[in-house]
Amino acid sequence: MTRPEDRAERLRKIRNVKMAKSAHAYVGGSTVKFYEWLESGPGDLPQGPPVWICGDCHVGNLGPVADYKERVAIQIRDLDQTVIGNPAHDLIRLGLSLASVARGADLPGVVTAHILENLVAGYELALAGNFDDDREKALMPGSIRNLLDRSVRRRWRHLAWERFETVKPEVPLGKRFWALTDAERAALHALFQEEAVRDLVTGLQSRDRGDVVRLVDAAYWRKGCSSLGRLRFAAMAQIGDGKGASFCLIDLKEGVTAAAPRSPEASMPRDNALRVVTGARALSPKLGRRMVATRLLDKAMVLRELMPQDLKLEVDRLTSAKAKPLAAYLGGVVGSAHGRQMDPQDRSAWMKDLARGRSARLDAPSWLWASVVDLLGIHERAYLEHCRLHALPRFRTEDATACELKRAG
Known part of the structure; x- marks a missing residue:
């Protein structure tokens, strides 16, 4: 039984082991480092209109959520980091998360380029107001539709x-x-x-x-x-x-x-709990x-x-065929969350910013591609160092114990 005075040390060990399970798990658990690395990176990111952003927009923080009438929709489901900030940060965070899943699935590098292209395409579609219920259902990948069906059946x-x-x-x-x-x-x-x-x-x-x-x-x-x-x-x-x-x-x-x-x-609430609730109501009204x-x-x-209907989106078996529609759909979910807070003038200006910096070889902003590629490399190195520090000693102890048991047997 864990005593209250032992919680911090126990939690630290659990977190370190969990983050060592995969590069994607490390990305999801390293929000503070993400912004430290982003701060030291290229300074040419666009400054989108200040709106409430998720602040930690990785794949696991999206999924089905229900309102009090048990109506379900795919929305952002974790708002601990929400602030009024730059919407580009959510795009980079989600792009990095999807790209790390693709790398973990050993998909070809070109799939990462397709992921970012489709992520931005879905995001822009939502900003333009073309992500209503009918269009959303048409774009919904089979994996999301299955998750949503499972969600509405839960009690x-x-x-x-x-x-x-x-x-x-x-x-x-x-x-x-x-x-x-x-x-x-x-x-x-x-x-x-x-x-x-x-x-x-x-x-x-x-x-x-x-x-x-x-x-x-x-x-x-x-x-x-x-x-x-x-x-x-x-x-x-x-x-x-x-x-x-x-x-x-x-x-x-x-x-x-x-x-x-x-x-x-x-201007945001100074109370951190009130900040989270206010941001949640702007980004994910049902939640x-x-x-x-x-x-x-x-x-x-x-x-x-x-609520029983609240589920986490888990992408364990990403394939090339599934990657593009998933990225487009999740981009639309985030685009809707951002876009509903913008007036028409801000939406139009932000869409023009997103359209800049594209080349004939990549239909995604160059700043998004450069940020995700740089962060992938940085996270990979940091992840390996994390495993060396926190996972290697644990496995050595387990191996030594197994050898002792074998000799004793």
């Missing part, structure tokens, strides 16, 4: 079993869920008595606004690479009483300072309206209900 029991391996209304302690301190548990119980939390939880279509909401169980949540250095809790809440009672799973995550650079003139900014133990916290 509470699927979410509970996936997270806890049980459908009981409890948060079982183990590898992913760790014990709370007395202060954390008391603070969580008090939080669920607040009106804003009750309003959020009872907002689902099938629930009564007058229902009582109470905390049933909770634990510290070891989730992804982002838990290190911040509070993260999973909370099981009960809505209503008696036979009509229902349960929901609440994710509480501390809002921390974003690594993504913000536009100097931008943003299921979130509320609050405080817990004097920390800014983002509270959201997890």
